[in-house]
Amino acid sequence: MKALSLRQLCKTYNNGVQALKGIDLDVEEGDFFALLGPNGAGKSTAIGIVSSLVNKSSGTVTVFGHSIDSELEAAKSCLGVVPQEINFNQFEKISTILLNQAGFYGIPRPVARERMEYWLNQLQLWDKRETISRSLSGGMKRRLMIARALIHEPQLLILDEPTAGVDIEVRRSMWEFLRRINEQGTTIILTTHYLEEAESLCRHIAIIDEGRIIENDRMSTVLRKLQTETFVLNLRGPLRRSLSLPGYRMTAPDETTLEVEVNKEQNLNEIFAALSAAGGEVVSMRNKSNRLEELFMRLVEGRDVGSGQPTAPPAAQASA
Amino acid sequence: MSVQSSNRAPGAVPGGHAEVTTAANMRRARRVGFATIVIREFSRIMRIWGQTLVPPVITATLYFIIFGNLIGGRIGQMGGYTYLQYIAPGLIMMSVITNSYGNVVSSFFGAKFGRHIEELLVSPLPSWLIVLGYVAGGVLRGLLVGLIVTIIALFFTRLHVEHLLVVIAAVLLTSIVFALGGFVNAVFARNFDQITFVPTFILTPMTYLGGVFYSIQMLPEWAQAVSKANPILYMVSAFRYGFLGQSDVDVGFSFAIMTLSVVVLFAGCVWLMEKGTGTRE
Numbered sequence: 115m116k117a118l119s120l121r122q123l124c125k126t127y128n129n130g131v132q133a134l135k136g137i138d139l140d141v142e143e144g145d146f147f148a149l150l151g152p153n154g155a156g157k158s159t160a161i162g163i164v165s166s167l168v169n170k171s172s173g174t175v176t177v178f179g180h181s182i183d184s185e186l187e188a189a190k191s192c193l194g195v196v197p198q199e200i201n202f203n204q205f206e207k208i209s210t211i212l213l214n215q216a217g218f219y220g221i222p223r224p225v226a227r228e229r230m231e232y233w234l235n236q237l238q239l240w241d242k243r244e245t246i247s248r249s250l251s252g253g254m255k256r257r258l259m260i261a262r263a264l265i266h267e268p269q270l271l272i273l274d275e276p277t278a279g280v281d282i283e284v285r286r287s288m289w290e291f292l293r294r295i296n297e298q299g300t301t302i303i304l305t306t307h308y309l310e311e312a313e314s315l316c317r318h319i320a321i322i323d324e325g326r327i328i329e330n331d332r333m334s335t336v337l338r339k340l341q342t343e344t345f346v347l348n349l350r351g352p353l354r355r356s357l358s359l360p361g362y363r364m365t366a367p368d369e370t371t372l373e374v375e376v377n378k379e380q381n382l383n384e385i386f387a388a389l390s391a392a393g394g395e396v397v398s399m400r401n402k403s404n405r406l407e408e409l410f411m412r413l414v415e416g417r418d419v420g421s422g423q424p425t426a427p428p429a430a431q432a433s434a
Numbered sequence: 435m436s437v438q439s440s441n442r443a444p445g446a447v448p449g450g451h452a453e454v455t456t457a458a459n460m461r462r463a464r465r466v467g468f469a470t471i472v473i474r475e476f477s478r479i480m481r482i483w484g485q486t487l488v489p490p491v492i493t494a495t496l497y498f499i500i501f502g503n504l505i506g507g508r509i510g511q512m513g514g515y516t517y518l519q520y521i522a523p524g525l526i527m528m529s530v531i532t533n534s535y536g537n538v539v540s541s542f543f544g545a546k547f548g549r550h551i552e553e554l555l556v557s558p559l560p561s562w563l564i565v566l567g568y569v570a571g572g573v574l575r576g577l578l579v580g581l582i583v584t585i586i587a588l589f590f591t592r593l594h595v596e597h598l599l600v601v602i603a604a605v606l607l608t609s610i611v612f613a614l615g616g617f618v619n620a621v622f623a624r625n626f627d628q629i630t631f632v633p634t635f636i637l638t639p640m641t642y643l644g645g646v647f648y649s650i651q652m653l654p655e656w657a658q659a660v661s662k663a664n665p666i667l668y669m670v671s672a673f674r675y676g677f678l679g680q681s682d683v684d685v686g687f688s689f690a691i692m693t694l695s696v697v698v699l700f701a702g703c704v705w706l707m708e709k710g711t712g713t714r715e
Binding site for chain 1: 459460463465466469473474477481548549554710714
């Protein structure tokens with residue numbers, strides 16, 4: 115069954131900005147799906163429409179088979195949303211926020227209390243349940259929003275940049291948590307600026323740019339489309355002889371560092387052989403940037419990903 | 435943060451997922467959802483009692499001391515009652531109007547401003563139920579303050595009730611009308627100035643000129659005609675009729691106006707919510 119299905123979804127804002135230009139998207143039940151795109155690409159608009167915070171201009175949206183046009187209540191009951199911005203009442207206690215949210219989904223108070231205890235324990239917030247939410251740390255606020263989105267046990271959880279601004283330890287823990295609830299059957303759609311996060315967690319990926327989906331496939335298939343990778347090689351010392359490596363694009367930021375672009379037709383053995391011949395000793399090697407980041411940059415910058423032609427090294431940071 | 439390991443079976447959260455698909459599920463969910471909004475609104479009123487309950491008590495007490503005891507003694511009787519007895523229903527109604535309106539406008543706009551209105555917008559609760567929940571909160575505060583002001587009035591004068599049902603119906607309908615009015619104001623408001631504009635520049639003058647402190651029979655004919663265009667006059671008059679058995683206008687007509695206002699405003703509020711005015715982009 116499809117957890118989410120978008121057909122020809124369009125959104126034009128009152129100021130004339132066309133945020134979505136007829137996107138089609140399917141997310142299968144049980145999937146862990148990444149929705150990526152640069153700022154202003156239309157990700158948040160699409161999520162806003164699915165969660166009824168933005169009115170669509172045209173097109174259809176179904177959540178677990180329920181159309182938001184004809185079965186809105188049923189569609190909403192399947193959906194949990196963790197927004198990008200803090201949107202709980204900062205003057206209320208954690209317990210009040212969760213119990214109220216459960217109530218809005220029709221969950222009786224005794225059941226809501228049990229669920230609150232379960233999710234707050236899962237997210238390490240149980241001890242803070244009587245704390246006014248305003249006084250929580252940034253990471254705790256994010257976890258509170260996740261607990262709130264899960265209190266009605268949604269089948270589809272949408273997270274809009276859930277780890278933005280949290281430290282690496284909290285981020286890693288959140289990844290583990292999301293992996294686990296996905297394994298337990300919750301379909302997850304994730305938008306994130308951390309492309310490493312998407313590559314690590316998600317099985318499918320869609321990239322939106324300027325209101326259109328420009329890539330939509332399995333993560334592994336998408337990554338295979340990446341024709342060129344840039345490797346950074348650290349040498350023990352300067353090369354003793356001149357390096358001859360025809361067909362490869364190379365730069366040398368300093369005497370002991372080489373950056374080499376390798377496309378699919380080429381191989382690393384040739385590089386190592388040439389380096390040995392030049393008296394070089396490689397002590398370590400790494401990808402210059404995250405693979406997904408590289409692909410993302412090429413897609414949104416309109417480069418020809420499938421050509422196999424070497425291109426200039428991408429920027430180190432994706433501006434997702 | 436370290437997330438705890440769970441021994442629960444997949445999806446074994448207490449109660450599990452329940453889709454709102456059957457009619458019985460939907461009715462139960464709506465009942466629980468409505469109760470949750472009302473409890474949340476009531477908790478808010480009690481949490482910030484210094485802003486919600488104390489000011490109207492002080493204002494009403496001052497009115498009773500100044501207009502009732504100090505000035506009222508010199509005015510003499512109106513319609514066979516002391517001036518204090520005459521204005522008491524008006525003052526009670528004034529506090530009901532102000533507080534019903536104020537509760538909804540501040541609570542709903544606060545939820546918009548703090549973005550926690552999104553908690554309700556993403557939930558399966560239908561628009562009409564969200565409107566009803568906020569209106570119930572406004573009515574609760576209006577009636578609570580009205581009751582407190584009535585008790586204060588009893589310290590200053592004896593209140594005679596001629597038609598109890600009329601009193602109850604008038605105060606309830608008026609409270610609903612102004613709670614709905616507050617909702618409309620909050621929907622359109624984009625900043626805090628806009629939620630104080632209507633109460634200060636429209637509601638207060640209309641209330642003061644709506645026969646709270648005087649009978650419109652005292653006014654020249656043209657002023658009486660102008661007063662009859664003020665809907666608050668009909669509400670105050672109907673309420674006063676319940677207490678004193680006398681009214682400036684036809685009580686049946688007053689109830690027709692109040693009922694019509696409730697129906698039109700409620701339909702308007704639901705339409706605004708469905709359309710997403712002020713709440714959705």
